[in-house]
């Protein structure tokens with residue numbers, strides 16, 4: 001039993017609904033009690049979609065349990081098939097149905113239906129949403145393609161477009177509803193590839209039909225756009241059809257370039273010039289411009305799904321000149337690459353799905369910027385830190401009306417704006433010396449950016465742990481030290497406090513007065 | 527027999543389960559905590575229904591069952607104790623802990639009553655632990671509140687004192703106002719369940735007269751009767767007319783002179799009439815279809831038809847308690863189809879066929895219906911908004927007139943009828 005207050009991921013059948021709802025002509029019969037229909041609002045309200053997800057819930061009740069729930073499943077399958085006439089049917093169960101063991105998938109398969117029926121077994125008590133999405137896409141693709149798997153060694157050649165006298169074509173796998181900015185990323189990546197003379201054959205699951213999935217092996221290469229959703233499918237396609245797939249997720253200027261190199265190389269094309277990113281995206285120049293000098297070494301804490309967290313870490317450290325002081329993910333499936341990314345930055349990754357532990361780690365790292373999920377946004381607000389959202393779980397705010405991709409050159413532009421804006425008030429940081437006594441900087445006069453402000457990063461999270469973490473070497477701030485600290489603008493106060501405490505520990509003094517503060521300042525500037 | 531036509535149907539539903547009522551109960555009793563013993567689905571449900579992460583530190587959570595808990599029930603009990611202890615240590619301000627059963631915990635027959643007993647013994651009155659079920663195999667949406675309140679009834683102290691007890695969660699301002707008005711009628715001992723402090727439980731006994739403020743509190747009412755209280759039946763306090771009759775029922779039970787009632791309520795009724803008028807102009811003659819969810823559908827339909835002049839196409843309700851609803855049913859026009867239960871697909875077919883001007887529905891259905899050109903109103907909003915009482919009648923009507931006014935405002939521009947007047951470039 002795990003105590004959860006907020007959760008990063010829903011149950012695995014919600015992942016399955018994401019796949020069904022992303023596609024055309026796929027219907028999902030879910031053996032579930034009535035309350036599980038809440039899943040519909042994720043799509044109709046959070047994503048503001050005008051269609052219900054294509055799901056029929058069997059809505060069994062306690063009084064049905066003694067009787068024949070299997071018959072209930074069959075009745076709903078029959079009704080759903082008659083009414084929706086899907087091209088493929090997914091059949092599965094939610095957590096409660098798993099316990100009563102009706103095996104709806106097997107029941108449906110025994111009904112002599114004419115369309116492909118995929119039975120989904122998604123263990124609700126050990127797996128979560130992204131895993132469920134990945135497994136569903138995999139099962140569906142496999143179900144539709146297994147009769148086409150070549151008997152002998154697969155002869156797939158990603159360069160065969162050359163002999164066939166046509167443009168190379170690739171599939172984009174992984175974008176789905178309730179994925180972070182997927183809709184816009186697809187457009188962006190499509191534009192990017194078209195610019196390089198590469199066609200996109202199938203985008204799946206988002207917008208794909210059953211016939212599209214069957215066309216997947218006709219392409220030369222698979223682009224694994226969201227490993228959380230598409231990696232298992234890509235691996236299966238590689239193993240059975242010999243189709244290679246890409247490993248780089250094109251988020252950020254460097255990763256977009258690497259992605260293009262990877263795609264070109266696999267297809268036997270001349271890789272594009274490394275200058276392209278500089279010409280096509282504004283991030284490189286904006287980052288180099290003198291206005292960005294203030295971004296130097298900003299301490300950033302990153303937490304999100306695996307792909308976005310890894311991408312964010314690279315952009316922060318290589319493209320924006322930030323210092324990454326924390327990196328983690330809630331996706332256990334992505335733990336390995338996230339650990340590697342953290343290690344490369346000299347950090348230990350935080351693999352965890354308890355947002356309170358993430359909040360504690362965030363407070364401990366005393367960052368100046370948080371890149372996280374909606375949950376970290378809340379934690380950051382409590383800690384008085386600026387934050388930008390980089391990853392699911394989805395919130396209605398993460399589905400903007402305008403285009404707002406994360407991938408490709410335009411995605412890099414969006415990222416520059418989205419991540420740097422929360423730091424904007426630091427723009428005047430170099431003026432602090434001059435204006436340090438200006439009332440604008442005093443508590444209570446906060447910026448138009450609406451920061452909670454005041455408290456500063458290192459006010460800590462007193463209510464976080466009741467565990468007695470009484471530090472033997474607890475540092476004491478003297479009233480005059482506190483007073484001096486208060487004069488420092490709130491948006492850098494966390495950093496100053498942290499430096500002062502680190503300095504005090506280093507020199508072995510237990511009290512921090514205004515003098516200590518200045519000593520520390522001199523020490524760190526030196 | 528005259529009156530509405532009572533129908534039933536069953537099939538796939540689109541209704542929240544009883545866990546959802548935690549979302550308003552935890553705000554009503556800030557010193558209580560609701561611990562769902564369930565699955566990741568249950569956790570995700572309350573998170574999603576609560577508007578996805580409004581508060582960083584909510585007063586509800588889920589003890590998520592894992593494979594290990596399913597394997598051995600004995601361990602599950604130990605695990606539950608551990609989680610509860612951990613939680614109470616983290617949140618020392620909690621005074622009442624509700625253990626909330628879910629479908630999974632019901633199906634594996636995890637005995638939460640026993641768990642509550644055990645924890646109560648261990649905690650020695652520092653925190654009170656009670657249990658109820660909000661599972662979707664047994665309860666819908668608002669029935670969760672019935673379960674929570676019913677769980678509190680055995681804990682209410684006994685008292686023979688003559689008093690009025692208002693039962694059901696109300697917005698604070700509305701509650702204050704109603705208590706004030708009863709005071710003006712001369713009924714001065716008025717308390718409420720749930721109380722705004724979970725430990726300040728009202729007393730109950732043979733002198734207690736109960737007015738239900740919400741129609742979904744059947745079990746709570748039954749238990750209060752068992753404790754000797756008299757539960758009045760009356761129309762529910764939605765709309766000016768319903769609220770007045772509801773207050774009159776209370777007044778009568780306390781022998782308040784009708785002239786006194788008239789003195790206090792007549793001016794309110796006149797004011798409500800003025801407040802209702804602009805909304806009535808929008809709503810009169812419009813056709814409304816209520817899909818089942820909150821069990822407020824019958825009183826709302828009665829209000830919309832009688833006071834706002836709307837035409838009722840169909841009134842759905844997840845369950846119909848005919849005794850409790852007798853007075854509401856009697857006020858509905860003859861032949862009104864009242865549908866108990868749901869087959870969501872068939873019901874939506876009927877919505878489309880009848881093309882109503884407004885549909886009251888759950889959150890999952892609203893946008894798809896809007897996309898089909900049908901204006902909607904979320905039923906959950908009616909549970910959250912201060913809509914009870916004569917003074918709120920105008921506000922209640924406004925909740926229904928607003929979607930229609932909005933359409934009038936934007937529809938001509940967004941859906942131009944002349945082809946030479948394009949909207950999108």
Ligand code: SF4
Nearest residue numbers: 035543568628629662
């Ligand atoms: S219907 Fe049952 S399993 Fe689903 S959220 Fe409600 S209590 Fe949990």
Ligand code: SF4
Nearest residue numbers: 424425428446447448
């Ligand atoms: S409020 Fe002042 S300091 Fe803050 S961003 Fe605006 S101009 Fe800069």
